[in-house]
Amino acid sequence: MNTNTTPQLTIFYDGGCPLCAIEMRHLKRLNQDNKLGFVDIMAADFDQRYPELDWQALNDRIHAMRADGTMLIGLDVTYEAWRLVGKGWLYAPLRWPLVKPLADRFYLWFAKHRYRISYLLTGQKRCQQCELKKT
Numbered sequence: 255m256n257t258n259t260t261p262q263l264t265i266f267y268d269g270g271c272p273l274c275a276i277e278m279r280h281l282k283r284l285n286q287d288n289k290l291g292f293v294d295i296m297a298a299d300f301d302q303r304y305p306e307l308d309w310q311a312l313n314d315r316i317h318a319m320r321a322d323g324t325m326l327i328g329l330d331v332t333y334e335a336w337r338l339v340g341k342g343w344l345y346a347p348l349r350w351p352l353v354k355p356l357a358d359r360f361y362l363w364f365a366k367h368r369y370r371i372s373y374l375l376t377g378q379k380r381c382q383q384c385e386l387k388k389t
Contacts, residue, residue: 261291263326263334265318266307269294271368272378274316277332284339315365329354329361 265281268274278292293300295312311317318331326334333345348357364371373379 260321262289262321263318263331263338264291264293265316265331265335266293266295266304266312267316268296268313268368270296272372272376273368274372276376281335281339284341286339289338290335315362328365329357 265278267278269278281290282292293304295309297303301309307317315328316331318326318334320326329345329348333342333349336342336345347353369379
């Protein structure tokens, strides 16, 4: 087990999005070596904990920060997170040169419509605190 207190990758995710929350639960379960850290951007104290980060940008697309401070965005986050828990092969095709541009375009569409898609797939609506945070 990794005893390093700084995760290799800290994921900034929308805990109010039912599909996003499901994915984070799966990643947390697989995160046996604590290579991943998780930060819900909808948490009440998010702005105080991360004042240097642009909340709106984080809300528009998933972001993650490597231990060295470099940021990843979109499907690069998804691939890297799953790679760190030993399941990167599931998402590797999305980073292949011919697939990457199409996958990234689809991801942008998904991110923009994630609440509607989540509702259609899970029957769960966006959380109320998320509505308040956006104002």
